[in-house]
Amino acid sequence: MGKRSGFIFLAVMVMVMVWWAATAEEIVVGYTGPLSGPAAEYGQDCVNGIDMAIREINAAGGVVVDGRKHTFRLEKKDDGIKPDVAIDNARKLRQEHKAIAVFNPVANTIAALMKINQEKKNEFLVMGYTSVPQIAETGNRLLITMTMPFTIYARVYVDLAWEKGWRKVAMLVTSGPYGDAWRKVFGDAWVKRGGTITLDKPVNYYTRTDFAAPLAEALATEPDFLLIGGPSGTTAMIIEQSRARGYEGGFVMIDQSKLDAIYQVMQKPLGLEGAIGVAMVTHIPYPATAAFTQNYTGSYKRNVTWESVLHYTNMHALARAVAAAGTASDVRAIRQALPRVFPLLGDQFPMEAYGLQPNGRVIAMAVIQTMKHGRFTQPNTYVWWAKTQKEFDAVKKMTKGATPMVWKRID
Numbered sequence: 001m002g003k004r005s006g007f008i009f010l011a012v013m014v015m016v017m018v019w020w021a022a023t024a025e026e027i028v029v030g031y032t033g034p035l036s037g038p039a040a041e042y043g044q045d046c047v048n049g050i051d052m053a054i055r056e057i058n059a060a061g062g063v064v065v066d067g068r069k070h071t072f073r074l075e076k077k078d079d080g081i082k083p084d085v086a087i088d089n090a091r092k093l094r095q096e097h098k099a100i101a102v103f104n105p106v107a108n109t110i111a112a113l114m115k116i117n118q119e120k121k122n123e124f125l126v127m128g129y130t131s132v133p134q135i136a137e138t139g140n141r142l143l144i145t146m147t148m149p150f151t152i153y154a155r156v157y158v159d160l161a162w163e164k165g166w167r168k169v170a171m172l173v174t175s176g177p178y179g180d181a182w183r184k185v186f187g188d189a190w191v192k193r194g195g196t197i198t199l200d201k202p203v204n205y206y207t208r209t210d211f212a213a214p215l216a217e218a219l220a221t222e223p224d225f226l227l228i229g230g231p232s233g234t235t236a237m238i239i240e241q242s243r244a245r246g247y248e249g250g251f252v253m254i255d256q257s258k259l260d261a262i263y264q265v266m267q268k269p270l271g272l273e274g275a276i277g278v279a280m281v282t283h284i285p286y287p288a289t290a291a292f293t294q295n296y297t298g299s300y301k302r303n304v305t306w307e308s309v310l311h312y313t314n315m316h317a318l319a320r321a322v323a324a325a326g327t328a329s330d331v332r333a334i335r336q337a338l339p340r341v342f343p344l345l346g347d348q349f350p351m352e353a354y355g356l357q358p359n360g361r362v363i364a365m366a367v368i369q370t371m372k373h374g375r376f377t378q379p380n381t382y383v384w385w386a387k388t389q390k391e392f393d394a395v396k397k398m399t400k401g402a403t404p405m406v407w408k409r410i411d
Contacts, residue, residue, distance in 0.1 A: 100125060153254070179202055206231065239262065
């Protein structure tokens with residue numbers, strides 16, 4: 001009788017598990033962004049980060065809301081970085097797939113999505129990968145900006161460039177609202193420090209691959225360094241093309257451009273000598289970084305970038321917010337629950353996020369390093385949000401990383 005009862009119990013449990021899996025409901029998240037053209041690699045890294053997080057979440061059982069299991073599914077669309085296409089994609093993702101959130105990694109298309117994401121009965125979260133400070137200050141209650149404001153990078157870059165003895169800069173930054181904001185903030189700070197801007201010329205990094213004309217104009221002004229940047233792939237092109245013209249000066253790269261991605265695609269990586277930029281992911285080691293890197297490279301056959309790391313981590317945050325809110329569809333409740341899922345620390349993630357500001361900006365450290373004598377220097381991490389020494393000390397106590405930490409306020 002005991003053995004028969006055991007078999008019955010086992011059979012019932014199997015049936016329950018099969019029913020549980022079969023009745024799981026799907027929560028759709030969307031992506032609209034570049035998946036073709038010069039910025040395709042940039043967009044694919046974003047998609048891969050979301051996809052990897054979803055695989056892990058679903059493999060662990062998804063999330064439970066009102067006693068029912070929910071898994072996640074990603075729907076992705078290419079918008080060619082065109083605002084009207086991004087809007088059309090987002091409407092389809094929301095109306096046809098009931099997406100609760102739409103990820104987007106370009107400032108001008110994020111701004112476009114913010115015009116429609118609070119429409120009644122069609123509300124959705126915009127998960128925006130942009131460091132433009134003004135976007136987070138628009139008052140959009142359903143916007144999450146997944147990275148720190150670029151202001152911290154601009155101010156540290158000015159300090160580092162000045163310390164190198166550089167005094168003249170030619171600015172060849174990507175065109176559009178993001179690049180315009182970067183040139184303004186960096187240029188003003190550089191002139192205030194006493195430096196000279198020899199050229200300020202926006203360039204489209206999303207559609208252009210031949211930079212001969214703007215480089216000729218910039219190098220004719222004999223700058224000490226170039227302020228450059230857009231997607232990492234085309235930023236690598238402009239570095240290589242400038243070196244081919246005999247340029248021996250330095251580079252300062254805006255935060256969209258990442259040293260690890262650029263180093264991977266350059267035919268002659270030593271062309272990065274003197275470069276200042278966003279530190280390599282693997283040079284900011286957290287306990288979870290090695291396993292993440294192994295799983296990511298094994299799954300997608302490509303190297304880890306900050307785009308993949310940030311989208312991976314923020315997808316996990318979104319899933320936790322769904323569980324915390326107790327709803328799979330009420331996006332305002334999910335948004336209200338998001339602050340409760342932080343901190344996300346380096347023992348579980350390949351980065352650290354310490355909280356969510358009221359404007360929806362994720363609180364994470366800036367990471368900066370340079371190349372000197374053919375080697376990447378020890379990076380620093382910058383705590384920009386702490387108002388007091390006590391707050392800074394609390395972050396140092398909380399972190400799971402060992403990279404040197406600097407307190408740099410950007411009031």
